[in-house]
Amino acid sequence: MIKIPEPDGTLTAYQPSGEPRSFTPDSTAFSGRSVLAPAHVVGDPLAPNEPFGPPLGPPPPQSLDWDATLAFRRHLWAHGFTVAEALDTAHRGAGLDWGTAAELIRRSGAEARAVGGRLAAAVWTDQLDPFAEHSIDDVKKSYLEQLEVVEEAGATAIIQASAALAQAARTPEEYAGVYATLLEQTSRPAVLHWLLPEWVPSHTGYWGHAGAEEATQAFIDLIAAHRDRIDGVKVAPLSAEAEVALRRRLPEGVRFYTGDYDTYTDLIAGDEQGHSDALSPVFDLIAPVAAEAFRTLDRGDEQGFRARLDATLELSGHVFEGPGRSTLFFKTGLVFLAWLAGHADHFRMVWAEQGARSVPHLAKAYRLADELGLFADPALAEHRIKQFLAVSGVEQ
Template sequence: MTSLILPNHDGGTRVYTLSASRSWAKPTAPLTSRRAYAAAHVIPETTADNTPGAPARLDWDATLGYRHELWSYGLGVADAMDTAQRGMGLDWAATQQLIKRTGAEAASVVAAGNPSTAGKTVQDLVSCGAGTDQLDLATLPEGTAGLKTVLEAYREQMAVVAEAGPKVILMASRALARVARGPEDYLHVYSTLLAEAEQPVILHWLGTMFDPALAGYWGSDDIAEATATFLSLIRAHAGKVDGVKVSLLDASHETALRAALPDGVRLYTGDDFNYPELIDGDGTRHSDALLGIFAAIYPAASVALQKYDAGEPAQARAILDSTRELGKHIFSAPTFYYKTGIAFLSWLNGQQPGFQMVGGLHSGRSVVHLARTFELADQAGLLRDPALAAFRMSDYLRINGVNA
């Protein structure tokens, strides 16, 4: 068995012995009992600047290869989302390329007719975020002019997604949070966009633990009042809403919202802490999934969904539960740095050449935090080549002064 020395929070070290590798079967038919999108990260060129404010330069082979890996396990991809560092290093120029390239790759998967994606459309395989991050908040006008500017920015991004082929995800907007004066402004902007949408979209409600700039979204800091506004929008435009992705990390709120949604509108859980019970459901309703943690646990997530399809819910739930501690750790406060853990696991598993992130975000977590990420991933059976992962982990620790 492979062993290595890991650091502790108290400054000491311990010997850690890796578990045996685990095999996760890929599906031989499309997943049907739950609809699931893994929110994928992006992989930069290792020789790019990759510092805060620098234009993003992506390693397209590695970035798109990661998406093919997710598709091979029967999962959809949620792209150009916060996991892809929207608003945290991925600029609009690179985002447009990401949307177009991922749409084209999804079309090639549909054309190939693989068993795990048979009968799927491009929109089944990929949904992409449309927001307003091309705007400069420092020059954003106030009042009606500001709302008009936000609308035009959303329209521009929605058009890019629609032309590329993926389903549109209407992301929460920092610009709208800044200029909106109350619930009526949110309803005006979103109602206009939904009326203009050619196909049903996914609405995204992102909590402040993921982005503090979104405080007071839907016109209130009171979650109950904000939810009432959110529901009024959905009920008025139910035919244009495929589903809602809620990232508030509050299972009881999600369960109540799920029960209140109009028929035909899905609840895509964005709760990276409580996803096992929310996906499992309460016997009457369950949540579908649009999750950042699925980008880290996708082999286990796929097998769990295969178990639901096979009528084995207890086994499915047990698999999801086995990944919970890893999810809690990766998404621990400050939660918006969860992308660092996902990229770190991608590197450990050999899916990118270096542990780099656009905007320098690879520095967003401590050495001890990432050592614990390695340990929990091993215990969940999510290091596909433990020897390679241990080799890279040892190199990372040595370079950062542990065991030097």
């Protein structure tokens, strides 16, 4: 029995399931959907990974536990996912500098080649000083520097929208020119990743238009002009209705990768006019159950797919909760549950983010994951949650 702390300060007795669900790993790609899983990283427990660094200077580069970080990628590959590397799930732009991100991409590329895994990786401009002005040429060179690393790793490029480009570009033609240069250099079709101003205010005016409809049309025109160089797109945040509407406007054969946290079952299942594929950290969280769901869909059993994936919605909603569905701290839940599951031997994070969620929040995440049967070793998970609660002041 475990004493689970509730947000109101009370304790609830919880009896762990005790029996794991049986999942059979299968590393082959899903046939019905393209599913990219952004993967978390684990901090080096012996490194000075402070949250903010010296009082008058930038934080020092963060150090990773490479063994645990790469082991989790092997876990995702073993279940058939494409690992999406060096995105915000890996603290990109939130503690992970470009030098460390580049090393992460290189090491993941080597691991992917060793196990036959599929890899995609982010191409961005985060080596540029965010507080300085930059020219179009500066932005282009930064993108190309990162693209070279991604290409050498054998990964599909996920070209992320850049605040530096939004600051430097003024016209639709300037945006189109930068993206055309990048797409000409890719050896395989890329994914275009566009976060809207609702989440990233510095992306206001992206694609050279202040209006949302004009910007969206410019985006679609760019895709149409480079149709053979583009695998798919991710645009967020969008309501489910807005996602479906945009998905239907894309040129034929271009995927829409949903990043939705709470209606992903319906969006991925789709309708008579199409479906969404997926590029979401949700699959870092629920990999074994989600893989089982996608295999079920591959066999033509949509009802079984929906039942399996719907069962994960409560856990996902909890881990990703936050203002505007754009919480910065979902990563804490991912790393915590991976530690409970035995994928790492400690719970330390970049920027000391292991402290970013409350004890009741993490305790509930454990309970929901246990009820789903996500822990291959429930006894280990029970031992570790009790350790965590005890050092957090909850006597067991």
